[in-house]
Each structure stands twice: as structure tokens, then as C-alpha cells.
Amino acid sequence: MELDERKLQILRAVIDEYILSASPVGSKSIRQSAELNWSPATIRNEMADLEALGYLAQPHTSAGRIPSDKAYRLYVDRMLERAALSEQEQAILNRYYETRIDGIESVLRSTAQALSEITHYTAVVMMPDLAANRLRHLQLVPLAEGKALSVIVTDAGVARDAIIDIPKDMTPDELESLSRTITQRCYNCRMTTVSDRLMREVGAELQSRGDFVKALLTRVEQSAQSGTNMVELSGARNMLRYPEYNDVEKATTFLATVEQRDELYRMLKKASDMEFTITIGSENEQRGLQDCSVVTATYRVNDMPFGTFGIIGPTRMDYNRVVNVLQGVQQNLAAILQSLLKED
Amino acid sequence: MELDERKLQILRAVIDEYILSASPVGSKSIRQSAELNWSPATIRNEMADLEALGYLAQPHTSAGRIPSDKAYRLYVDRMLERAALSEQEQAILNRYYETRIDGIESVLRSTAQALSEITHYTAVVMMPDLAANRLRHLQLVPLAEGKALSVIVTDAGVARDAIIDIPKDMTPDELESLSRTITQRCYNCRMTTVSDRLMREVGAELQSRGDFVKALLTRVEQSAQSGTNMVELSGARNMLRYPEYNDVEKATTFLATVEQRDELYRMLKKASDMEFTITIGSENEQRGLQDCSVVTATYRVNDMPFGTFGIIGPTRMDYNRVVNVLQGVQQNLAAILQSLLKED
DNA sequence: TTTTAGCACTCCGTTATGGCGAGTGCTAAT
DNA sequence: ATTAGCACTCGCCATAACGGAGTGCTAAAA
Numbered sequence: 232m233e234l235d236e237r238k239l240q241i242l243r244a245v246i247d248e249y250i251l252s253a254s255p256v257g258s259k260s261i262r263q264s265a266e267l268n269w270s271p272a273t274i275r276n277e278m279a280d281l282e283a284l285g286y287l288a289q290p291h292t293s294a295g296r297i298p299s300d301k302a303y304r305l306y307v308d309r310m311l312e313r314a315a316l317s318e319q320e321q322a323i324l325n326r327y328y329e330t331r332i333d334g335i336e337s338v339l340r341s342t343a344q345a346l347s348e349i350t351h352y353t354a355v356v357m358m359p360d361l362a363a364n365r366l367r368h369l370q371l372v373p374l375a376e377g378k379a380l381s382v383i384v385t386d387a388g389v390a391r392d393a394i395i396d397i398p399k400d401m402t403p404d405e406l407e408s409l410s411r412t413i414t415q416r417c418y419n420c421r422m423t424t425v426s427d428r429l430m431r432e433v434g435a436e437l438q439s440r441g442d443f444v445k446a447l448l449t450r451v452e453q454s455a456q457s458g459t460n461m462v463e464l465s466g467a468r469n470m471l472r473y474p475e476y477n478d479v480e481k482a483t484t485f486l487a488t489v490e491q492r493d494e495l496y497r498m499l500k501k502a503s504d505m506e507f508t509i510t511i512g513s514e515n516e517q518r519g520l521q522d523c524s525v526v527t528a529t530y531r532v533n534d535m536p537f538g539t540f541g542i543i544g545p546t547r548m549d550y551n552r553v554v555n556v557l558q559g560v561q562q563n564l565a566a567i568l569q570s571l572l573k574e575d
Numbered sequence: 576m577e578l579d580e581r582k583l584q585i586l587r588a589v590i591d592e593y594i595l596s597a598s599p600v601g602s603k604s605i606r607q608s609a610e611l612n613w614s615p616a617t618i619r620n621e622m623a624d625l626e627a628l629g630y631l632a633q634p635h636t637s638a639g640r641i642p643s644d645k646a647y648r649l650y651v652d653r654m655l656e657r658a659a660l661s662e663q664e665q666a667i668l669n670r671y672y673e674t675r676i677d678g679i680e681s682v683l684r685s686t687a688q689a690l691s692e693i694t695h696y697t698a699v700v701m702m703p704d705l706a707a708n709r710l711r712h713l714q715l716v717p718l719a720e721g722k723a724l725s726v727i728v729t730d731a732g733v734a735r736d737a738i739i740d741i742p743k744d745m746t747p748d749e750l751e752s753l754s755r756t757i758t759q760r761c762y763n764c765r766m767t768t769v770s771d772r773l774m775r776e777v778g779a780e781l782q783s784r785g786d787f788v789k790a791l792l793t794r795v796e797q798s799a800q801s802g803t804n805m806v807e808l809s810g811a812r813n814m815l816r817y818p819e820y821n822d823v824e825k826a827t828t829f830l831a832t833v834e835q836r837d838e839l840y841r842m843l844k845k846a847s848d849m850e851f852t853i854t855i856g857s858e859n860e861q862r863g864l865q866d867c868s869v870v871t872a873t874y875r876v877n878d879m880p881f882g883t884f885g886i887i888g889p890t891r892m893d894y895n896r897v898v899n900v901l902q903g904v905q906q907n908l909a910a911i912l913q914s915l916l917k918e919d
Numbered sequence: 920t921t922t923t924a925g926c927a928c929t930c931c932g933t934t935a936t937g938g939c940g941a942g943t944g945c946t947a948a949t
Numbered sequence: 950a951t952t953a954g955c956a957c958t959c960g961c962c963a964t965a966a967c968g969g970a971g972t973g974c975t976a977a978a979a
Contacts, residue, residue, distance in 0.1 A: 257942050270952050275943070293943050293958040333737035333798070334724075368716040372728045377918035380678075380732050384716045388724050392734035393677035394915050454677070468830035471823055479821050486812035571738055574721035601971050614923045619972070637929040637972050 234284070240267060241277050242286055246298045246306050250549055253474045255295030300512040300546065303524070307509050307550050314551075316559035320349050324563055335359060335389055335532070338567055340463050342540060342560065347466025349556055352544035353489060356463045357499040359537045361385055361455040365419045369451070371397075371406040379406060383451055385422065387532050388572055391454045398443055409440065413448075422455035462492045462499065475522065475545045488519025489543065499539040502527040507557070512546040524548050528557040530564050532572065540564075578628070584611060585621050586630055590642045590650050594893050597818045599639030644856040644890065647868070651853050651894050658895075660903035664693050668907055679703060679733055679876070682911055684807050686884060686904065691810025693900055696888035697833060700807045701843040703881045705729055705799040709763045713795065715741070715750040723750060727795055729766065731876050732916055735798045742787055753784065757792075766799035806836045806843065819866065819889045832863025833887065843883040846871040851901070856890040868892050872901040874908050876916065884908075 234242075244265035248256040258271040258278060267274065278296055281287045286305065287296040298306075316324070327345035332338055339356045346354035364385035372380045377399045382392045397406065417425045426448035467489050476482045489495060494517055502508045502525075510525045520543065527541030540560075542553050578586075588609035592600040602615040602622060611618065622640050625631045630649065631640040642650070660668070671689035676682055683700045690698035708729035716724045721743045726736045741750065761769045770792035811833050820826045833839060838861055846852045846869075854869045864887065871885030884904075886897050 255942085259942075271942095272944095272952050272954095273950085276951090279944080289943090291959065293941080294960075295942065333739075333794075335738075367718070367724075368714065370712065370714050370726070370728075372712040374711070374730070374732045375917055378732070378916055380711075380728050380734060382714070382726055382728065382734050384714075384724050384726065384736075386718070388718050388722070388738050390724060390726050390734065390736040392728075394679075394732050395677075399918065450677075466834075468827055468834060471827045471830070477823050479815055479823065479826065482823070482826070483812055483815045486815070490810075490812060572722060573719055574743065599971085603971075615971095616923050616925095616973095617921085620922090623973080633972090635930065637970080638931075639971065 237269070238277055238281060240265070241274060242281055242298075242302060243306065243310055245278070245281075245287065245296060246302060246310075249298055250547055253547060255290055255297050257295035260295075298547075300514065303511045303546065303550070304514075307511070307554075311551050311554055313558075314555045316556065320556060320559065321563075323349050324560065328563070328567055332567065332571065335387065335568060335571065338564070338571065339530075339538075339540070342564055343463040343465040346540070346542060346556070346560060347469060349560075350542055350544070350549075350553055351466070351469050351472065352542045352548060352553070353467045353469055354465045354540070354542055355489075355495055355499060356465075356540040357496060357503075357538040358461040358463065359387065359389055359532070360500070360503075361387075361389060361391070361422050363535055363537075364389065364422050364455070366414070366417045366422060366425055367419075369410055369413045369417070371395075371410045371447075373397075373403045373406050381447065381451065383422075383454070385455075386419070387537070393450060393454055395447065395450060398440070401440075401443075409444070413444070422452060426452055462495045464489055464492070464495070470545070473545050473547075475547065481522075484519055485523070488517065498525070499527060499541065502541070503529055503536060503539045505529070507554070508541075509550065509554070522546055524550070526550070526553050526557060528561045530561060530568070532568050581613070582621055582625060584609070585618060586625055586642075586646060587650070587654055589622070589625075589631065589640055590646060590654075593642055594891055597891060599634055599641050601639035604639075642891075644858065647855045647890065647894070648858075651855070651898075655895050655898055657902075658899045660900065660907075664900060664903065665907075667693050668904065672907070672911055676911065676915065679731065679912060679915065682908070682915065683874075683882075683884070686908055687807040687809040690884070690886060690900070690904060691813060693904075694886055694888070694893075694897055695810075695813050695816065696886045696892060696897070697811045697813055698809045698884070698886055699833075699839055699843060700809075700884040701840060701847075701882040702805040702807065703731065703733055703876070704844070704847075705731075705733060705735070705766050707879055707881075708733065708766050708799070710758070710761045710766060710769055711763075713754055713757045713761070715739075715754045715791075717741075717747045717750055725791065725795065727766075727798070729799075730763070731881070737794060737798055739791060739794060742784070745784075745787075749784075753788070757788070767796060770796055806839045808833055808836070808839070814889070817889050817891075819891065825866075828863055829867070832861065842869070843871060843885065846885070847873055847880060847883045849873070851898070852885075853894065853898070866890055868894070870894070870897050870901060872905045874905060874912070876912050 244261045244267060245256050248261060248264050258274040262271060278287060286299055286302040288299050289296055324345050327341040336358055343354045343356040364387050367386050368384040370382045374380055377396055379395055379397045380392055381395050382390055384390045416429055420428050429448060467486055470476045470485055471482050476485060506529055508527045512524060513521050515521050523543050524546050525541055525543050527539050529536050529539050531537055588605050588611060589600050592605060592608050602618040605618060606615060622631060630643055630646040632643050633640055668689050671685040680702055687698045687700040708731050711730050712728040714726045718724055721740055723739055723741045724736055725739050726734055728734045760773055764772050773792060811830055814820045814829055815826050820829060850873055852871045856868060857865050859865050867887050868890050869885055869887050871883050873880050873883050875881055
């Protein structure tokens with residue numbers, strides 16, 4: 232049995248309706264909402280076929296049908312329609328981008344908030360992965376005996392800092408010259424190769440502090456790879472709007488899952504190969520997200536892939552709108568990041 | 576009518592019981608849980624008195640009594656008992672402090688997580704207020720034509736960065752020397768007085784770039800005052816555990832409230848005068864927190880007040896435990912921050 | 920005078936019940 | 950191949966009935 236045109240139309244109508252209503256849709260209501268001119272009985276027959284094929288399911292006998300994950304998959308693969316951001320959506324975005332544009336990370340945070348407000352789902356944004364960045368500056372600032380703050384700056388305009396131990400006999404002047412030496416030597420090195428580069432040709436001026444420099448650079452490379460807290464999460468509470476999560480039990484489970492930021496990070500990181508990804512329900516690896524769908528897009532800086540952002544919502548999410556919003560935000564984001572790093 | 580010893584004992588028993596059970600407590604159940612040897616009838620009479628005095632309330636006739644905000648106030652003012660952290664609590668804290676100690680802010684983030692795990696309430700931590708800090712370093716790193724990243728470092732080992740516009744004809748060398756001049760001139764200035772100091776005695780080398788320097792320093796002072804996102808929030812989902820928030824409606828309201836970080840920041844900032852504060856139910860100014868209580872404590876660096884952290888829970892929270900936990904964490908935090916900035 | 924046993928009463932929360940409505944599958948007619 | 954008609958299924962909801970926990974009051978006991 233194949234999916235002919237009529238079956239597709241009916242399937243689509245069921246999905247559209249279910250996305251709106253969240254309750255099983257029946258043969259009658261479908262005929263009204265979409266303008267399908269077959270009789271309820273015909274539609275019922277087709278729906279029975281669709282159920283046999285695994286696209287629809289019945290919560291219990293004598294209830295309407297709900298779409299299966301397989302149906303959503305078909306829907307997103309074949310039935311999406313392009314659309315630009317609506318004026319209202321664009322207005323919300325602009326409001327968030329008007330303020331606090333003093334760095335990439337703050338732009339990304341605003342993006343997360345805007346996304347959740349626009350879609351009413353949960354937004355996640357991965358902070359930039361510095362692995363592909365190039366070192367622009369390293370500064371060691373003495374704080375107290377044996378302690379200093381190391382700050383690195385990359386070509387993408389991102390800074391990371393960490394308090395580090397230094398040899399007790401190290402003077403501020405020595406720290407300063409060390410900063411300059413490393414900056415010079417590793418200027419424009421990828422963050423992942425900083426220590427390699429420097430270690431291969433350790434100069435005389437570094438030799439006496441070899442161990443320290445080694446430890447320092449390891450630290451620097453570490454901090455380039457983002458760890459915990461490198462995901463911005465916004466609007467998790469939105470999920471409570473939806474009947475799926477009206478049960479406090481389920482809501483708690485969801486909130487617990489998204490509070491595990493490292494898991495979210497791994498998920499987003501994984502999605503960073505692809506310009507867009509849509510992961511539906513059970514396709515998710517994470518246990519707590521198996522009743523959710525995740526849609527992601529990548530953002531770039533200077534045409535280099537930099538990170539991923541996305542939307543988490545119930546499986547019954549408005550895929551069409553979400554995809555279009557992500558696309559629109561992706562473009563806006565590219566422009567903002569561009570203007571942040573290039574002359575206006 | 577005065578509160579004699581017996582009334583106090585009964586009031587306390589009611590509060591203790593209610594904190595545990597979350598349901599109105601009656602004269603009978605109270606006698607069992609506490610070992611009060613008066614008969615239920617006597618206890619009933621006393622409870623009626625306590626109600627007349629405003630310490631207890633009845634949800635409806637023929638139900639048990641629940642404590643009023645006034646009762647909690649009395650409780651926290653007169654009935655708390657000191658206790659150190661339990662072994663288990665200390666173990667959790669240690670677990671969080673073992674990892675990620677590369678800066679004050681990451682310690683504070685871990686603190687928030689630990690607090691919410693230990694107490695099962697919602698934890699908030701205000702990121703350090705740099706107003707009282709002193710400048711240790713300012714670095715301008717060129718990024719592209721007309722763009723640079725400014726990084727400041729304070730004596731407390733905190734860095735803040737922002738992408739800024741620079742005059743197009745400014746060379747990297749000029750930026751570097753500008754960085755050095757400002758750092759030198761303003762070394763150890765309070766962050767709030769940096770621009771005053773520099774502007775009062777603008778040197779010849781800065782004169783030609785006067786406008787730019789002025790704008791830059793304003794920016795720096797701004798970023799010293801924390802803005803949005805300067806509150807770390809952890810465990811908001813914990814509130815869903817409690818019957819008070821079993822209603823999805825209420826839970827949503829709460830989550831919406833705590834997602835407004837600027838409001839939280841203002842609240843914590845206000846509490847920073849006092850070593851400890853306890854704000855009960857309707858004493859809260861924020862509308863969304865009027866069914867909650869907030870307990871805060873301050874943290875210090877080098878004996879200087881630096882910020883505030885605290886716990887938000889239902890009005891029916893275990894004040895005794897929360898206060899003791901905050902006190903214990905305060906001590907641990909002081910030690911960690913100390914070790915971060917002083918030689919070991 | 921204070922405390923306590925006894926009792927009638929109140930009211931919430933839970934469970935049982937029955938009707939309603941939306942939907943289905945099947946059959947027979949178109 | 951499509952559709953009208955029909956009997957049937959089940960979840961949902963409002964109502965009623967019930968049991969339990971707790972109260973206030975009164976009168977007896979300490």
C-alpha cells in the first residue's frame with residue numbers, strides 16, 4: 232500500500248490539526264478545518280490505512296488519531312513551506328538586539344531569549360567553540376604572591392579568563408614579558424595548537440620557566456574548549472504551557488533534563504556539522520527528551536562555523552514556524568555578528 | 576493576652592509540623608509528634624487564642640491550623656538553633672568545589688548548584704559587584720579595522736570584556752600604548768572613579784584621543800556595574816516538588832518571576848547591606864514572590880563585601896536548616912575565595 | 920480556676936455513578 | 950469506490966454519597 236495524494240492530504244490535515252489542538256483528531260473535525268471534500272467515512276477508511284502503515288495511532292479505541300513520530304518525519308521532510316519572519320517576530324528580535332551588544336556572548340544570550348519569546352518554546356544556544364579560533368592576545372595579570380589571572384583573546388573577539396598559580400618568585404615584570412612573548416610567538420595560532428607551536432621551539436627566554444609555561448598553555452587550551460555553563464537556556468518554563476506537560480511529574484522531568492547543561496552542549500555540538508537538523512521524539516538520544524523534538528541551526532562568524540542554536544519543544548511542535556524562525560534568526564544573527572567584528 | 580511558654584511551645588510545634596507535612600495541623604496530631612502532654616482540648620483552646628492573636632489561620636472551619644507570616648517571623652526571630660553542616664551536606668559542597676575552580680565566577684556558579692542540591696530549594700547567587708574593586712589592568716586588543724576588544728581585570732581577579740569601536744586610524748601600537756598608559760595611571764583606582772581620575776589630569780599622550788578615551792572609560796565603568804545575567808539561578812525546578820506549586824498555574828508564575836534576572840539582582844543587591852536577611856512571604860516586594868521566603872547571606876573577598884547569595888523557597892520552608900546551610904556555605908565560600916587569591 | 924472527656928457538627932477529599940459527546944468500525948445502499 | 954446509517958466504545962464531567970479529620974462547646978473532673 233502506497234501513500235497516494237489523498238492519504239498525504241489527510242495525513243497533513245491530521246498533523247496540522249493536532250499541532251493546534253493537542254487532542255486526538257477525528258474524521259469529522261478534519262473535514263471542516265481543512266477543506267477536504269470526502270465524506271467522514273472515506274476519511275475514516277484512509278485513516279485506518281494510515282494507522283496500519285504506522286503514521287497514525289489511536290490512544291484508545293473510539294478516539295481520534297494522533298500522528299506518530301514517523302508521521303512528523305514525513306511532515307518535516309516533505310511538507311514544510313518557506314516563509315520569512317513576520318513583522319511581529321522581527322520586531323521582537325530587534326528589541327532584543329537593540330540592547331547589550333557588547334560582545335558575541337551577550338548577543339547569543341539575547342538570541343536565546345528572543346527565540347523563546349518568539350516561539351514560546353525552549354531555546355538553547357551553544358556558546359562559541361573556540362577550537363577553530365586564533366589567538367590574538369594572552370595577558371597575565373599578577374594578583375597576589377603566587378597568583379595571577381590569565382586572559383586570552385581570540386580573533387573572534389571572545390575572551391576567557393582563569394585564575395592560575397604562578398611560581399612564587401615570579402615578578403610582575405617577568406609575567407608581563409612572558410605575556411608578550413607568548414602572544415608574539417603564538418599570534419594567529421589556532422587555539423588547539425598553541426602549546427604545540429610554542430613547545431616545539433621553546434626559546435631561551437622561556438626555558439627557565441618551562442614547566443610553568445607548559446601548564447599554563449594546557450590550561451589555555453582547556454578553557455578554549457567550552458565546558459559546563461556554555462549553553463544558554465531560555466524559556467524552559469514555556470513547556471508548562473502545553474498540555475503534554477500539564478502533569479507536574481512530566482514537567483519536572485523535563486526541567487531536570489534541560490538543567491543538565493553538559494548534555495545539552497553535547498547534543499548541540501553533535502548537530503554542528505549540519506546547517507539544520509530536526510530530531511523528532513524517539514530519535515533523540517537523551518532519555519529525557521524522547522517526548523520532545525529538537526530543531527537546530529548553526530551560526531557562523533567570518534563564514535566559519537562557530538556554534539549551534541535551536542529550539543526544544545513538544546513532539547507536537549509547529550515545525551514549519553520553528554524552522555522558518557530559526558532560518559530568519561540565523562540571518563539576523565549573522566548580520567549582527569558581522570557588524571560586531573567589522574567596521575560598520 | 577501574652578504569649579506564655581505554653582503558647583510558644585504549641586506554636587512552634589505547629590510550625591515544625593506544618594513545615595514537614597504542608598497540610599493544616601490539628602490538635603491531636605500535634606500532641607503525638609511533639610511530646611506535649613496537654614490534652615487535645617487544651618491545645619485546641621490555645622490554638623484558638625493563637626489564631627485570635629494572628630499567629631495561626633484556619634483555611635476553613637473544621638480544618639487544622641496553618642502558621643501565618645507573623646508566626647514564621649516569630650519563629651525565625653526567636654526559635655532558630657545553630658547547627659553546623661551535616662557530613663552529607665559538606666560532602667555535596669566539596670563535590671562541587673572540587674571541580675572548576677578557575678575563577679571567582681565559576682566558584683559562585685558551583686555554589687548556586689550546590690545550594691540547590693543541598694536544600695532542595697531554589698538558589699540564587701549574585702555575581703560580584705565590582706564597584707568597590709580596584710583596576711589592575713586594562714587591555715585593548717585590536718580585532719579589525721575600527722574594532723577592538725577591551726578587557727579589564729580587577730584586584731579581585733575578575734575580568735570583564737566588551738567589543739568596542741575605535742577610531743579607524745588607530746594603530747595596534749597606539750592601542751597598546753594606550754592600554755599601558757591607562758593601566759598605569761589608574762592602577763588601583765576604584766572602578767567607579769577610573770574616568771574621574773584619568774580625566775582630571777589628562778596627559779599629553781591622551782589629549783589627541785580625548786573623546787575616545789572618555790567613551791572607553793564610561794564603558795568600562797558601566798561594565799563594572801553588573802547588569803543582566805549577573806545572577807546565577809539554580810534549581811528553580813525544585814519548587815515543583817512542593818504541594819504549594821503542584822498547580823501548574825502557580826509553578827509557571829514562579830518560574831516566570833525568577834527568570835527575570837534583573838529583578839532578582841535588585842533584590843539581592845538590596846540585601847547586601849546585611850550579613851543575613853530573612854524575608855517572609857508578603858514581606859517580599861516582588862509580586863511573584865509573595866508566597867515565597869527568601870533567605871540571603873553575603874560573601875566577601877579580602878574581607879570586603881562582594882555580593883549576596885541566597886535561597887528562595889515556599890513560605891513554609893525549613894528556615895532552621897536553610898539558615899544553617901547558608902552559614903556553613905558562607906564559611907566554605909570564604910575559604911575557597913581566599914585560597915583562590917592568596918598563596919596556598 | 921484550669922484541664923479534659925464527650926459529643927454534635929462542619930467541611931474537605933475521595934469514590935461511585937450515570938449521562939453526554941465525540942469518535943469508531945461495519946454494513947448496506949448508492 | 951464512496952457514503953449514509955447505525956450500534957457500540959470510551960473518556961470526560963458533573964453530581965451525589967461517604968468517611969475522616971478536626972473543631973467548638975458544654976459539663977464534669979482535678
